[in-house]
Amino acid sequence: xxxxxxxxxxxxxxxxxxxxxxxxxxxxxxxxxxxxxxxxxxxxxxxxxxxxxxxxxxxxxxxxxxxxxxxxxxxxxxxxxxxxxxxxxxxxxxxxxxxxxxxxxxxxxxxxxxxxxxxxxxxxxxxxxxxxxxxxxxxxxxxxxxxxxxxxxxxxxxxxxxxxxxxxxxxxxxxxxxxxxxxxxxxxxxxxxxxxxxxxxxxxxxxxxxxx
Numbered sequence: 001x002x003x004x005x006x007x008x009x010x011x012x013x014x015x016x017x018x019x020x021x022x023x024x025x026x027x028x029x030x031x032x033x034x035x036x037x038x039x040x041x042x043x044x045x046x047x048x049x050x051x052x053x054x055x056x057x058x059x060x061x062x063x064x065x066x067x068x069x070x071x072x073x074x075x076x077x078x079x080x081x082x083x084x085x086x087x088x089x090x091x092x093x094x095x096x097x098x099x100x101x102x103x104x105x106x107x108x109x110x111x112x113x114x115x116x117x118x119x120x121x122x123x124x125x126x127x128x129x130x131x132x133x134x135x136x137x138x139x140x141x142x143x144x145x146x147x148x149x150x151x152x153x154x155x156x157x158x159x160x161x162x163x164x165x166x167x168x169x170x171x172x173x174x175x176x177x178x179x180x181x182x183x184x185x186x187x188x189x190x191x192x193x194x195x196x197x198x199x200x201x202x203x204x205x206x207x208x209x210x211x212x
Contacts, residue, residue, distance in 0.1 A: 052108035068157030
């Protein structure tokens with residue numbers, strides 16, 4: 001059984017260097033980012049480390065793994081009044097659903113050295129909005145490396161397609177009461193019991209390591 005990992009206040013561990021095809025990539029600043037899923041009480045959150053030269057496209061993948069989403073829905077980033085996403089997605093009239101390409105903006109540019117907030121939205125139906133806030137920018141010499149990592153967090157990611165925040169609140173209410181008339185249907189849908197407090201940081205980091 002996976003262990004429950006409490007929120008951590010310890011300093012970030014050093015990340016291993018990764019070797020690129022053409023040799024060693026010069027190190028860049030490492031951004032420590034707090035990711036909080038809006039309107040969840042108590043909050044579902046993660047704290048991650050990513051390189052400043054990472055673009056928002058790969059950051060999307062890191063967020064999916066760190067939070068526990070399955071990647072089956074569309075997404076976008078909102079930065080300074082503009083939206084950025086996957087430019088392969090278009091509306092019926094052929095226009096892009098976002099203002100710009102997520103791979104044209106780096107983490108460092110999006111956060112403007114830690115002074116700006118970024119919103120990551122996943123699943124436009126359920127509208128899961130994540131507030132991203134820079135906790136600290138670590139210089140390369142204090143946090144070298146190139147792999148993303150999760151260094152703290154709390155609580156399980158809501159199930160996909162549960163119906164957004166209202167649906168998740170109802171889901172938790174039903175799952176906490178085996179006598180509820182919807183318990184059998186929802187427990188069958190989720191595949192058994194659901195522990196809203198479960199968060200395994202080691203499991204997340206094993207998955208993040210595979211991204212490299």
